[in-house]
Amino acid sequence: MAARRSGRKVQDLRTENRAAILRELYFEGPTSRQELGPATGLSAGSVSTLVADLVAENLVQEAGSIESEGGRPRILLRIVPRSxxxxxxxxxxxxxxxxxxxxxxxxxxxxxxxxxxxxxxxxxxxxxxxxxxxxxxxxxxxxxxxxxxxxxxxxxxxxxxxxxxxxxxxxxxxxxxxxxxxxxxxxxxxxxxxxxxxxxxxxxGQAEMWFGAGRGAKDAVVVLFGSGVGACVVAGGAPRSVEWGHLTVHVQGRRCRCGAVGCLEAYAGAEALLERWQEAGGRPPGGGASLGGAQEEVDLTSMLAAAYPADDAQRPDATAVAVLEETAEYLGAGLSGLINLFRPERILVGGWAGLQLGDRFLDTVRQHVPKYALAYPAERVDLRLGRLGPDxxxxxxxxxxxxxxxxRGGRSAAPARVAERPAWQTTLRQRALP
Missing domain, CATH: 3.30.420.40 (ATPase, nucleotide binding domain)
Incomplete structure (x- = not known):
């Protein structure tokens, strides 16, 4: 029994070492064998053996070479994209x-x-x-x-x-x-x-932390601003979602679509934003958020065009501007709660509506944060748009x-297994059959 436990542990360690090499090559590569050792903490011998296995499995390939000081050129390695x-x-x-x-x-x-x-x-x-x-x-x-x-x-x-x-x-x-x-x-x-x-x-959040505006940060909040609002909190590099849109920001306030009252989403989601514009006298081309679906994106574009006209000779729509400024304050208050709770290094705003609202709207949100957040964490947070776009x-x-x-260390997943009953249950069930 001990031997089986020991064998399993050796296999687990090998999987972890393969995973460390694959992650290093993926995020920092192309990289040489000599650089993989210090980066992963593995010995030169372990790196050589594991890389040979990964090359044989067509997961890793050579990607040219670089000159080294006083020695032979170093061969660079990379992940095979079509593996x-x-x-x-x-x-x-x-x-x-x-x-x-x-x-x-x-x-x-x-x-x-x-x-x-x-x-x-x-x-x-x-x-x-x-x-x-x-x-x-x-x-x-x-x-x-x-x-x-x-x-x-x-x-x-x-x-x-x-x-x-x-x-x-x-x-x-x-x-x-x-x-x-x-x-x-x-x-x-x-x-x-x-x-x-x-x-x-x-x-x-994981996409922005791996490839976008979150790279290099250990503690961050990534906000998704679409029809509703949500957030991903990253603490120590580990992301998890939180139902930020359903925190109460207005006691006895507007009815949220979740059924509660006063939620942030009842004021700051694109659906609620368009409803509030229409209630204030705005005229979305599609008749407002009640139509739902892709029409929301069209209507939000129209609202932003009305509030921030491209033609300097055209006067901004005062109703659209007022609703957007009130929304910015609600978002500033909502973000302040995240700042006070988690003290992130960065807050990134993404989602289709967040990207449409853009830097101009975000500047207004920034102005409201100091009114609601503690000074120490608020002064140290970097609030910006996400980098990866609508995808x-x-x-x-x-x-x-x-x-x-x-x-899994680059190994294929095992086929999904169908749960089986213990043998004694199957036997007794067969005896009970007529």
């Missing part, structure tokens, strides 16, 4: 976006479908995802067997249950939806292809299976 493929899915409230990536996260194909998620039957959403996965695989010329996994970012709280991820999306009417199990049945991918479901703000949730979703791939 595996990933799919990222953004289940947004205004559209469904599905992208196929190679291992270097170069986009190979995409599908976008306008969608009003609230009230849309979950099985139809799963069908859209299955169709989109099939389409990007066909367009990219990639076989389903080559997939390392499918990552999905969704609105709401995601609970990891025994049978897979379950989504509690109160604002969109998803009550304990077993999304992972539903996708497994609907998509019919090979059993080794895993589904990784998490909150969209979390996937946005950030999709890219972040693809990082979920990528992280699992690294954790």
């Amino acid at each position: 595996g493929y990933l799919i990222g899915v953004d289940v947004g409230e205004t559209r469904l976006r599905i992208e196929l990536f190679d291992l270097a996260l170069a986009e190979l194909a995409r599908v976008e479908t306008p969608l009003e998620l609230k009230g849309h039957p979950v099985d139809l959403v799963a069908g859209h995802i299955a169709d989109g996965i099939g389409e990007v695989l066909a367009t990219g010329g990639v076989a389903a067997e080559q997939l390392l996994g499918v990552g999905i970012g969704v609105p709401g709280i995601v609970a990891q249950e025994a049978d897979g991820a379950v989504v509690h999306g109160q604002t969109i009417g998803w009550d304990a939806v077993p999304l992972e199990a539903l996708l497994r049945r609907t998509c019919q991918l090979p059993s080794h292809v895993g589904f990784f479901v998490d909150n969209g703000a979390m996937t946005l 950030a949730v999709t890219v972040g979703a693809a990082t979920l299976p990528l992280a699992a791939f690294f954790a």
